[in-house]
Amino acid sequence: MNFPAAGTSKKGIFSQQDYLAPLPIPTGEKPADVLNIVWRKNDIFLDVGNFNIGAGVMALWSISVLFLSMAYLTDSLENLFLGGCIIFIPLLMFIRMLYRPATLPIRFNRQRREVCVPRKDGNYWVVPWETVTAAAAQSSSISQAGRNTSGMLFIGFDNPDPHADDDNKHFYWGFNCGGNEAAMSLWECMRSFMEIGPQALPQTNDFEGGRDRLKGRGIIWGVCCDYANGIWQHVLAREYFKAAWLFTGIFIFGGPLVFMLQTWKLSPPPSIDHPDIIEWSKPLPPEHWAKRSPELEVAIAAREAQLAARAA
Known part of the structure; x- marks a missing residue:
């Protein structure tokens, strides 16, 4: 794939694209797992998944609370029926998603500086880290409610097999982040x-x-106890805003339900069980660790100098 250089941007009237890799140079943002995509992390590899239960629960829960409130305040069953009609199909789709096997994660091996990309046919690609592409895309729209901004992080991989079919040469993952800063994080x-x-x-x-x-408790009771303990620990630490946020999240976003479903579906998360990848994921002696390319060393140094000058 031909891709603009990392660190460059294209801006339109209502859109912006920031190109992040290759080469993987610093973005200037701090890392933040805003979508809970980090499923497994150790000194050797990082497993990144794309199964966002929280977004689905919070969307359905918020709509349900809205129409329940409207029905209560207006004393109208019509509003309750309307809300049920609106969320019925999305709810069925969400339940179907929960019962489908979770997609295998993409594994980033920092000792080998390679990425394992599982494919649907049971095969996998092992891609050099420095060839991975990444871009943040953001678009805005303006309505009577004000300005609305949405953004995506796209990560792309090239099939290392030069003889692969045209429809099997590239693979992309997209993450709905809400904006370019979140995508960079x-x-x-x-x-x-x-x-x-x-x-x-x-x-x-x-x-x-x-x-x-x-x-040893069941998922429902165990998550409720763990959630309540989290609120209490924030209170003891005098982190009252965080405690209030967790408490409010019970009613607005269905926080405990998110963690219940997340624990049921992703604890433990799916793993790549191919024998070759199990061997590939084992630790290497430090002297055998792969090194950065000279091109990346130069690019990172230049980018760090640019960010330092911008902050000065």
Whole structure:
């Protein structure tokens, strides 16, 4: 794929595209897993998934609360019936999604500086890290309600097989982030892991240990207790805003339900069980770790100098 150089942007009247890789240079944003895409993280590899339960629950929950409130305030069953009609089809689609097998994650191996991309046919690609493409796309619209901005992070991979069919040469993943800054922060989770290490990433959801936190309780009761304990811990730490946010999230977004479904579906998260990838995922002696290319070293140094000058 021919791709504009990382660090360049294209701006339109109501849109903007920021090209992030290749080469994977710093974006200037801090890594933030805003969509809970980090499923598994250790010193060797990072598993990134694309199964966003929270967005579906929060959308359906918010609409349900809205129409329940309207029906209560207007004392009208018509509003309740209207809300049921609106969410019926999306609810069926969401339930169907929950019962389908989760897509296997993409695995970023920082010691080998390679990326494993599972394919639907049971095969996989192993792609050099420095060939991965990434771009953030943002668009805006203006209505009577004001300005609305939406954004996506696109990550692309090229099939390393030069003889692959035309319809099997490229693979893309898209993440609905809400804006370019969020998209860059999401991309920084992958870039920082590969270029700096796991310590560069913020604390993320512990999908592998999610059921351990339930302490032998069932998912419903265990998640409720864990959620209440989270609020209490914020209160003890005098983090009153965070405690209030979690408490408000119960009613506005259905916070406990999100964690219940997330624990049921993704704890533990699916893993790549191909024997070759299991072997590929094992640790290497430090002297065998792959190194950055000279081109990337130069590009990162230039980008860091540019960001430092911009901040001065």
